[in-house]
Amino acid sequence: xxxxxxxxxxxxxxxxxxxxxxxxxxxxxxxxxxxxxxxxxxxxxxxxxxxxxxxxxxxxxxxxxxxxxxxxxxxxxxxxxxxxxxxxxxxxxxxxxxxxxxxxxxxxxxxxxxxxxxxxxxxxxxxxxxxxxxxxxxxxxxxxxxxxxxxxxxxxxxxxxxxxxxxxxxxxxxxxxxxxxxxxxxxxxxxxxxxxxxxxxxxxxxxxxxxxxxxxxxxxxxxxxxxxxxxxxxxxxxxxxxxxxxxxxxxxxxxxxxxxxxxxxxxxxxxxxxxxxxxxxxxxxxxxxxxxxxxxxxxxxxxxxxxxxxxxxxxxxxxxxxxx
Numbered sequence: 001x002x003x004x005x006x007x008x009x010x011x012x013x014x015x016x017x018x019x020x021x022x023x024x025x026x027x028x029x030x031x032x033x034x035x036x037x038x039x040x041x042x043x044x045x046x047x048x049x050x051x052x053x054x055x056x057x058x059x060x061x062x063x064x065x066x067x068x069x070x071x072x073x074x075x076x077x078x079x080x081x082x083x084x085x086x087x088x089x090x091x092x093x094x095x096x097x098x099x100x101x102x103x104x105x106x107x108x109x110x111x112x113x114x115x116x117x118x119x120x121x122x123x124x125x126x127x128x129x130x131x132x133x134x135x136x137x138x139x140x141x142x143x144x145x146x147x148x149x150x151x152x153x154x155x156x157x158x159x160x161x162x163x164x165x166x167x168x169x170x171x172x173x174x175x176x177x178x179x180x181x182x183x184x185x186x187x188x189x190x191x192x193x194x195x196x197x198x199x200x201x202x203x204x205x206x207x208x209x210x211x212x213x214x215x216x217x218x219x220x221x222x223x224x225x226x227x228x229x230x231x232x233x234x235x236x237x238x239x240x241x242x243x244x245x246x247x248x249x250x251x252x253x254x255x256x257x258x259x260x261x262x263x264x265x266x267x268x269x270x271x272x273x274x275x276x277x278x279x280x281x282x283x284x285x286x287x288x289x290x291x292x293x294x295x296x297x298x299x300x301x302x303x304x305x306x307x308x309x310x311x312x313x314x315x316x317x318x319x320x321x322x323x324x
Contacts, residue, residue, distance in 0.1 A: 002015070002030075002042060003031075003115075004023045004030075006025065006026045006028075007121035007122060007123060007124060008122060014029075016041070017041065027129070029045070031050070031101070031102065031103045046096065051075070051092050055075075055092075056091070056103065061201065064076065064201065065201055070097055071094055071095065072212065073094055074092065079145065086187075088194070091104045095128070096127055100128075100131050100134075108138070110140070111137075113137045114130070117133060118130065128214055135225050138195075139228050139232070142195055153185060153246065156246055159178065160178060178250045182247050186244075189240050196229050196233055200233075267316050270312055271312045274312070282297070282301045
């Protein structure tokens with residue numbers, strides 16, 4: 001989809017070269033999961049090379065931040081969260097003298113917010129203003145994701161340390177669920193960190209680019225964005241530490257449960273040895289066994305085996321091995 005965003009009107013879909021004349025004054029052009037024809041059309045309208053998804057997925061800085069003629073090419077991975085699921089998709093920006101072109105392959109809430117803001121403006125915007133609005137909205141959205149992630153980690157912490165586990169089977173299910181939840185939280189934290197790193201590079205590159213003269217107002221707004229990114233990076237570091245702590249705690253509880261299982265196996269093995277020994281002794285087929293013709297020998301052997309079961313159980317119980 002090829003969209004044109006201009007102040008005072010909703011987004012318009014560009015479908016042919018006939019629309020090129022009508023979008024000359026549009027400050028923001030947006031390619032959303034574009035086809036090859038739409039990329040070709042965008043290249044014709046803007047006169048710029050349109051990067052492919054493979055180009056935007058490059059990780060080296062020289063491929064993410066560079067200039068071609070008077071156009072600034074920027075790209076970064078952005079995380080998108082939908083409920084408890086999330087994924088990362090690259091986003092590209094081509095900042096020209098008079099407009100901004102964005103390339104993305106999935107919808108982002110921040111882009112929808114900025115589209116409504118642009119449509120509600122009464123004065124013409126520049127490409128620099130549009131990219132600033134987008135950076136502000138994306139950082140705000142990442143802050144919301146981190147806030148939700150922090151609340152989720154607080155809930156996991158309570159589940160592990162404060163809830164009544166209610167038996168081995170329920171504990172086993174809880175720990176399995178915790179490992180999965182902590183793992184997803186760690187992946188999300190890492191993805192948000194990558195997004196923030198890319199946005200920070202973009203902000204620095206735009207503000208320090210000597211070939212573009214930004215107004216003092218935009219310089220100030222981008223400086224604020226950069227400060228917000230740094231504060232979110234601090235929060236991400238704290239969140240990473242908490243994820244690691246919860247992972248260590250969960251693995252510790254799993255180790256405890258494994259030890260409890262080994263205790264049970266030890267108890268069962270121990271109490272099974274003595275009765276088996278008694279039964280083995282009195283089951284030997286020797287003629288001269290003192291108790292062979294004893295009237296109470298059978299009951300004696302049963303009582304002896306019962307005693308060798310009960311006494312170890314009492315001992316293990318006093319040691320706390322048979323507790324919850």
